[in-house]
Amino acid sequence: MTVKVGVIGTGWIGAEHIRRITTSIGGAEVVAATDIDADRAARAVEGTGARVLADGTEVIAADDVDAVVVTSWGPAHAESVLAAIAEGKPVFCEKPLATTAEDAQRILDAEQRHGSRLVQVGFMRxxxxxxxxxxxxxxxxxxxxxxxxxxxxxxxxxxxxxxxxxxxxxxxxxxxxxxxxxxxxxxxxxxxxxxxxxxxxxxxxxxxxxxxxxxxxxxxxxxxxxxxxxxxxxxxxxxxxxxxxxxxxxxxxxxxxxxxxxxxxxxQDWTTRFAAAFDAEFEAWVREVAAGTPTTGPNAWDGYAxxxxxxxxxxxxxxxxxxxxxxxxxxxxxx
The missing domain is CATH 3.30.360.10 (Dihydrodipicolinate Reductase; domain 2)
Incomplete structure (x- = not known):
């Protein structure tokens, strides 16, 4: 199974993860992306075949999106993660999971109501x-x-x-x-x-x-x-x-x-120091999403803590x- 991924936020780290999913790991492809700057989103997915959608809500709801990657501005993370849980879709969220403990608690509550662990947080170390x-x-x-x-x-x-x-x-x-x-x-x-x-x-x-x-x-x-x-x-x-x-x-x-x-x-920067860790992190996430098993990486509780x-x-x-x-x-x- 090829996991079809939608990406919310195509700044530096979002574009880097699109590149990683497209060229460095197997088992996944980016099919949709969005950003507050539509031109930036278009540049990030150029050559991938992915389409640019208006906002995160459209990405999460898209029928061909199996799983979601959230790499937007930190204060917007919680809203996207909660929407992905509501759709029952696995979601990889770059740190922070949320910028307040209250929002992180909302995510814990929503995931437990759903009944299965859907959230992985990007603690690549x-x-x-x-x-x-x-x-x-x-x-x-x-x-x-x-x-x-x-x-x-x-x-x-x-x-x-x-x-x-x-x-x-x-x-x-x-x-x-x-x-x-x-x-x-x-x-x-x-x-x-x-x-x-x-x-x-x-x-x-x-x-x-x-x-x-x-x-x-x-x-x-x-x-x-x-x-x-x-x-x-x-x-x-x-x-x-x-x-x-x-x-x-x-x-x-x-x-x-x-x-x-x-x-x-x-x-000189963290991208060089932890490049292999980023690859391993996404390889594990894609493998577990494809298998339909709860992710074993850092979860919503880790993000909350x-x-x-x-x-x-x-x-x-x-x-x-x-x-x-x-x-x-x-x-x-x-x-």
Whole structure:
């Protein structure tokens, strides 16, 4: 079975996923797309045979659309996901699932009323080979009980439209999800600390930020978010257990020796760093949609939990204090 996909939102990531579905993975084809900029949508599907529709409602309702990919502006995600659930169609939603905990809760309620899991959230790091290896070590008890973890998320620069709250909502959200997954535990409290700001930031932006997470089971996680580091895109993660540690591997690269120096290249953006993870993520999603089975990737509960934590992080950013997430117990539906 070839899964026929409709795409809502054809900005950079939407166009990239259209390219990925069309040229990099098998078992799926894009048959419809929409964007607030119809010309941009037309450019994104050029050569694919897909048609451009007026809006997300038309894409979701189209008879030839088996599954939906939501890559629109974050605040519009919830509306499209809810519409896809109402139509009973599997939906892949790029992060965030929703920009408020209330909207994420609406999605949980709608999906449970429907009776089957239809939603997958685009936390692609769970499909990265290095993180998968870390998960295997932690889950097998290879380092004993996890006590703490250290994370780094650095970008060379960000556009002027990037604001301080996005450090949690758009950047740290990946570490929030991956630490919940690696440690198999929920985040119960968060504190955001802002050290001396870099002179390379836009004046309105608080950068870098240091985030401290307390897991429900007592482990602690620290995360440095620095989105104007200038030198490249760097992701780091180390979990420290009672009997050892496990660290995310460095990205392989050629070693250059010249002018008295030894160097290796640093990725310059997330598309290069996680290209293989994006492919693996979509291959798994398409395979499960074609089989008619619930997706095993990050689900609506994972999207909800991440939103609850980012909400708490934004509150801490403004207060400077420790903020309880207030996350509830995971419903059995998402076990």
């Amino acid at each position: 769970r499909f990265d080979a290095g993180y998968v290896q870390m998960k295997e070590v932690v889950s097998s008890g290879g380092i004993g009980a996890p006590l703490m973890a250290h994370c780094v998320h650095r970008n060379p620069t960000v556009p002027e439209t990037y604001h301080s709250e996005m450090a949690a909502q758009d950047t740290a959200v990946h570490e929030i999800d991956v630490m919940r997954w690696l440690l198999d535990d929920e985040i119960s409290a968060v504190q955001v600390i802002t050290p001396r700001p870099t002179g390379n930031r836009f004046e309105h932006l608080r950068d870098p930020q240091f985030m401290l997470f307390e897991m429900a089971g007592g482990a602690r996680v620290d995360l440095e978010v620095f989105v104007n580091c200038r030198y490249g895109y760097e992701i780091g993660c180390e979990v420290v257990g009672e009997e050892g540690t496990v660290r995310l591997p460095e990205i392989p690269g050629v070693v250059v020796r010249n002018s008295g120096h030894r160097s290796t290249p640093v990725p 991440a939103t609850v934590v980012t909400d708490a992080a934004v509150r801490s950013l403004h207060s400077g204090g420790v903020v309880e997430t207030g996350i509830k117990d995971r419903p059995a539906f998402y076990a």
